[in-house]
Amino acid sequence: MSEKKHVRWLLDELPRLREQNLITAATENALREHYAVRLASGVNYFMLALGILGVALIGGGIILIFNYNWDMLSQAQQIGVSFLPLLLGLAVSLFTLIRGKSQLWREASAILTAAGGAVAVALLSQIYQLNGSLSDYMTLVLLTSLPLIFIFDSIGLAAICCFGLFSLLDVFHQPLPELIHGVILCGILAYLVLDLRAVSPNRTAARYLMIPVMLFTALRCGGYCQALMLFTVAGFFLLAACELADGESSFWKNPWFPVSFVLMTVMLAVGAESDHTFTGFLDRSRTKDVSQIVWFWIPEGILLAGCAAVTSLNILRKKKDVIRVMVPVMVVLALIGFLLSAAKAQPYYLLFRVVMNCFMGAFGISLICAGIRKGSLLVFNEGILLCAVLFTLRFLSADLGLVVRGSGMIAAGLIIIGSNVYLTRKNRSGKEAGHETK
Amino acid sequence: MKRSDLIRLVCYLAAVAFILFHPVRTVLRFSFPSSKGVEIRFRVTAYDPYDPMRGRYVRLNLRDASRVRLPKKNRDLGFRSGQPVFAVLDITITGPAIVDLVAERKDIPPGRFFLPVQYQWFNRDWDQKKKKMLKTGIHTVKLPFERFYLNEKKAPEVERLLQQRNSKAELSVIVFRDGVYRVQDLIVNGQNVRGR
Numbered sequence: 001m002s003e004k005k006h007v008r009w010l011l012d013e014l015p016r017l018r019e020q021n022l023i024t025a026a027t028e029n030a031l032r033e034h035y036a037v038r039l040a041s042g043v044n045y046f047m048l049a050l051g052i053l054g055v056a057l058i059g060g061g062i063i064l065i066f067n068y069n070w071d072m073l074s075q076a077q078q079i080g081v082s083f084l085p086l087l088l089g090l091a092v093s094l095f096t097l098i099r100g101k102s103q104l105w106r107e108a109s110a111i112l113t114a115a116g117g118a119v120a121v122a123l124l125s126q127i128y129q130l131n132g133s134l135s136d137y138m139t140l141v142l143l144t145s146l147p148l149i150f151i152f153d154s155i156g157l158a159a160i161c162c163f164g165l166f167s168l169l170d171v172f173h174q175p176l177p178e179l180i181h182g183v184i185l186c187g188i189l190a191y192l193v194l195d196l197r198a199v200s201p202n203r204t205a206a207r208y209l210m211i212p213v214m215l216f217t218a219l220r221c222g223g224y225c226q227a228l229m230l231f232t233v234a235g236f237f238l239l240a241a242c243e244l245a246d247g248e249s250s251f252w253k254n255p256w257f258p259v260s261f262v263l264m265t266v267m268l269a270v271g272a273e274s275d276h277t278f279t280g281f282l283d284r285s286r287t288k289d290v291s292q293i294v295w296f297w298i299p300e301g302i303l304l305a306g307c308a309a310v311t312s313l314n315i316l317r318k319k320k321d322v323i324r325v326m327v328p329v330m331v332v333l334a335l336i337g338f339l340l341s342a343a344k345a346q347p348y349y350l351l352f353r354v355v356m357n358c359f360m361g362a363f364g365i366s367l368i369c370a371g372i373r374k375g376s377l378l379v380f381n382e383g384i385l386l387c388a389v390l391f392t393l394r395f396l397s398a399d400l401g402l403v404v405r406g407s408g409m410i411a412a413g414l415i416i417i418g419s420n421v422y423l424t425r426k427n428r429s430g431k432e433a434g435h436e437t438k
Numbered sequence: 439m440k441r442s443d444l445i446r447l448v449c450y451l452a453a454v455a456f457i458l459f460h461p462v463r464t465v466l467r468f469s470f471p472s473s474k475g476v477e478i479r480f481r482v483t484a485y486d487p488y489d490p491m492r493g494r495y496v497r498l499n500l501r502d503a504s505r506v507r508l509p510k511k512n513r514d515l516g517f518r519s520g521q522p523v524f525a526v527l528d529i530t531i532t533g534p535a536i537v538d539l540v541a542e543r544k545d546i547p548p549g550r551f552f553l554p555v556q557y558q559w560f561n562r563d564w565d566q567k568k569k570k571m572l573k574t575g576i577h578t579v580k581l582p583f584e585r586f587y588l589n590e591k592k593a594p595e596v597e598r599l600l601q602q603r604n605s606k607a608e609l610s611v612i613v614f615r616d617g618v619y620r621v622q623d624l625i626v627n628g629q630n631v632r633g634r
Contacts, residue, residue: 070589071589075469079465079469082461083461086454086457086458090454093450094447097439097443097446097447097450098439098443098447100439100440100443113450113453113454113457114457116457117457117458117461120457120461121460121461121464124461124464124465125464126587128464128468128620128621129586129587129620129621129622130464130620130621132582140460144453144456144457144460147449147452147453147456148450148453150449151446151449151450151453152446
């Protein structure tokens with residue numbers, strides 16, 4: 001039975017309870033007032049979705065009608081029409097601010113104004129036949145949207161901008177990052193960091209949005225040595241995710257953990273398998289561009305400083321679980337790998353790979369042991385994942401027959417299933433024993 | 439009205455002014471230009487693509503105009519691929535020609551028309567007799583005209599015209615002294631496409 005049904009039943013019971021003199025009239029009124037709030041209808045998401053669909057269809061229809069008759073309009077009329085969406089955004093925003101409307105209105109105002117500006121620029125480019133790249137257009141749109149995010153505290157517009165950042169990447173030519181892109185990135189990051197505070201209602205959304213922003217940073221600025229930046233991103237966010245987990249954030253409110261753990265597993269697998277993980281740009285680069293190195297080391301330096309700060313705090317607070325110990329070691333190993341590649345110390349590449357393999361195995365086994373000790377299936381399976389990836393890598397590159405490979409894979413699968421079943425039963429019996437003692 | 443909302447309102451009006459700056463400047467620049475521009479016609483080949491975002495447009499290929507042999511700088515200038523540079527134009531009776539490529543705007547000779555372009559690569563000449571590469575060659579640049587927007591009924595018609603043998607297409611561009619440009623029209627076999 002849902003909570004509302006319980007509340008309704010209780011409210012129906014109140015008059016009878018009063019008649020039987022079990023409660024006073026004042027108590028009845030107090031209870032009625034207290035529980036009436038629970039019966040208030042919340043947001044009807046189905047109606048909201050229908051509303052959005054309806055507005056989108058009406059908007060699409062208006063655009064198509066204008067599109068069909070576009071050539072019949074004079075240039076002055078076309079220019080006038082270009083500014084209509086911006087005027088609509090302006091009207092809604094003024095209404096919202098003057099009347100002090102709710103956050104939903106503020107979100108709509110921010111998005112409508114930003115979209116109005118974007119439409120005006122796009123239509124004027126079409127009217128005057130001005131050609132330009134998507135990257136230039138999006139730079140202008142993102143830059144003009146940035147103040148609106150702060151003015152309306154709009155997480156919706158921030159989300160659109162976070163994904164819009166990827167349009168600044170030029171797939172075919174990868175010119176150096178521009179200062180203006182740095183300004184846009186810093187603006188979005190500043191907003192998200194402010195929203196990560198515990199008092200912010202948008203903190204969970206901000207955590208999710210940090211993921212595409214960091215991915216964009218790694219793609220845009222990491223050209224000098226992408227692998228090192230990805231290792232550091234994974235390391236920093238794993239350490240930060242441990243802090244969030246300590247604050248009792250549930251799995252879905254802590255997206256940094258699964259994403260950074262998977263990224264770390266992939267990077268460790270690449271490091272354990274390839275001699276050239278950290279070479280990439282270092283070897284390919286013909287022009288030793290200083291600005292490329294500067295653009296790399298600004299975010300990389302901040303992330304490394306972040307890792308160092310969190311690790312120091314963990315040491316001071318004597319927090320010594322497996323991830324908090326192993327992740328800083330991994331970041332240091334990645335730095336050593338980068339230095340070896342920069343020094344072109346090829347004789348040590350094989351040794352470094354062996355170290356990476358040993359580290360991955362040790363990390364996995366430590367997590368499995370910690371999982372069994374704590375009775376945590378999540379920690380146990382994190383270790384299993386690392387060991388399974390390492391086992392697959394080593395197993396596939398070994399010179400073994402099909403029968404041996406097949407048997408090995410079956411054995412590995414059985415071990416994973418068996419150990420999970422064993423741990424689940426152990427946890428359940430532990431809980432039952434706890435109940436009996438209570 | 440709350441004080442915080444009043445501050446937001448002032449900031450919002452400033453933000454709208456910031457948003458309006460570029461579109462208003464575009465309108466003023468092209469509808470009320472401060473100086474008279476010059477019309478330049480580039481030979482183009484074109485085909486008619488469609489995409490759901492941009493609608494119907496003619497995609498332009500300016501192969502002849504984008505491959506240039508500079509009279510005075512017929513050598514590798516050290517520009518990297520994708521670098522934005524300025525193409526200095528010489529407008530003759532036979533048509534426009536890029537006579538120089540410079541990285542900085544201050545290097546453009548005064549009074550000359552120019553266009554912002556994207557440098558692509560340098561193709562060195564091949565000496566057939568000595569069987570080796572020469573220091574001279576052809577610079578390839580990307581001119582800033584890629585699309586010509588059309589009414590969706592006109593675009594296939596223009597494409598049909600362009601597919602005919604001996605059809606000649608030219609892109610009419612108005613270039614202003616400060617390097618600002620706008621595409622005026624597409625001229626196929628002497629006829630303005632917009633005015634058809």
